[in-house]
Amino acid sequence: KQEVTQIPAALSVPEGENLVLNCSFTDSAIYNLQWFRQDPGKGLTSLLLIQSSQREQTSGRLNASLDKSSGRSTLYIAASQPGDSATYLCAPQYRDGKLTFGQGTILTVHP
């Protein structure tokens, strides 16, 4: 069974800090991996998609890395802002098209 673990479960930091969110997955035969953001009571928004052949993807202050062989991905958030407060979920996608989601990291950035 494919399992995804995200560490930490929750994180509270002051504004301006650089952050690291971790994601590990048991089945390394992934097609790609996506990082999502979810605001309370809302749907998910895809932030970054890393293909299995790639090592990292960047979008603004966000950078995601992928180490497929060790089953790990990391999301870096630079110079965090209160507007970054949300739940962040990672989800590897497999060849059958299905994504498996982690439980998420709840991020709070306070002014």
Next chain:
Amino acid sequence: DGGITQSPKYLFRKEGQNVTLSCEQNLNHDAMYWYRQDPGQGLRLIYYSQIVNDFQKGDIAEGYSVSREKKESFPLTVTSAQKNPTAFYLCASNDRAPNEKLFFGSGTQLSVL
């Protein structure tokens, strides 16, 4: 604007009642998905469809049913056989081409009266 529309936003179910959640997309995506989210947990796949008139069970399909008669629409019925239906339900879609991002609707909160 292109996107995924879920309705209603809130839904209440009486015991023994079947209820249907609507999901419509105008992104011209082939694949559509239904997920269930419980508090503090990740998303779990209920059903998915990669093409019109075809769908497959996900990890927690028992007590649910779907249809895919049109490319734009993928309604989910929560039947009376689902004994613990209270959850946040999310519909998503993407292209069948490799490495396409997944787009989500804004969700439906289902509660039991």
